[in-house]
Every structure is written in structure tokens, then in C-alpha cells.
Amino acid sequence: MPYFKISMNKLLSGEQKHRALKSMHQLVVEALKKPDRFVMTSIADSQAMHFGLSDDPVAFVEFKSIGLPDTKALSAAICDLIMKEFDIEPDRVYIEFVDEPRNMFGHNRTTFEK
Template sequence: MPYLKIQTNLPLSKKAERAVLKNASQLIAELLGKPESFVMVALQADTPMLFAGSDDPLAFLELKSIGLPAQRTKDLSEALCQMIEGHLGVPCDRIYVKFIDVKRGMWGWKGDTF
């Protein structure tokens, strides 16, 4: 049920997109202690975006999950920023991360909810 959406203004090759998606999926599963079979990751590259009035490389990440622990958001932010910086070269001070804890009844799957 974890869902990570990554938006960046950088154009990426298909190979780079696959590498980011695969690494992000594994990282989210590991960080949240969830089976990777429940993790969904989306990547929107080459998105027109500005941060601090500049179109220098940037990224916006949104992580949604059931039971997202508020006390772990600092660690999650650090790990996600390091992953994006490592794969895309976007400096951590050009990355925002939004965390959303979703109630079980507000997350649907297979025609039901969790």
C-alpha cells in the first residue's frame, strides 16, 4: 500500500527511469518494513517546475502509506533525498518530500479496503 510519487524537471532516459523506479520500490519496502509486492512507485520526469524561482534540477516526492510513522519521517526524508541525489544528481536542498498517513478505510485494493 505504500505509494511514492517522484516528480522532477530533469529529462531521463528509459534506462534511468527504470533504475530510479526499481531502487525506489526496494528502498520504500525496506524502510517501511512492507512487502515490495504492495509498493507502487510513479515517476514523472521532464515536468516543468520551479523551486526558489529557479529551474535548476529539483524534485518533489510524495509518500503515502497506511500507518506511516510520524516519528520516522526525518529518517525517511534523509534516505529518499540521498536516493534521488545519488540517481539524479539533485541536491538535497532542491528536494521537497511530503508524507501522508492514510487510514485503512481510505485505501482501496481489489474492490475492497485495507
């Protein structure tokens, strides 16, 4: 059930979004060893965002999953992806990691609770 969303103040083309969504998906599959069919990715571009008092390119990431590995390594991988795909510097990125309890995430009329 991993969910990976990037919000940013940059405007992206359709092709940029398509390419980035694939890269985001691949990062999740490799980092979390989760099945493709459960990975959800999202991009919200052209958002009204400031960091400090600057409207230079900035990104906010929501990264949620049941069971997260080392978030320091994951933070580095996410920042590298954002730099490569969107040319946003890592010091202009905040990441919110949420390790969801199985019973707090629903799918297909149930939850992931065992």
C-alpha cells in the same frame, strides 16, 4: 499500499527510470517492511517546475502509506536516493508524507480496513 512518486524537471532516459524505480521500490520495502506486491512507485520526469525563481534541477516527492515510521530518517533516505539517482541536491527537494487511514485506501474492490 505504499505509494512513492517523484516528480522532477529533469529529462531521464528509459534506463535511468527503470533503475530508479527499482531503487525506490527497495527503499520502501526496507524502510516500511511492506510486502513487495503492495509497493507502487512512479516517476514523472520533464515536468515544468521551478523552486524559488530557479529552474535548476528540482524534485517533489509524494510518499503515502498506511503507517509511517520516523519521517526524518525516511526524508534523509529519500533525499540520498534522489541525489544518487538524479543528481538533485537535497535542498532542492520537497517531500509530502501522508499517513493514510486504512479505510481511505482502496485495492482489489475493497479497502485495507480490518
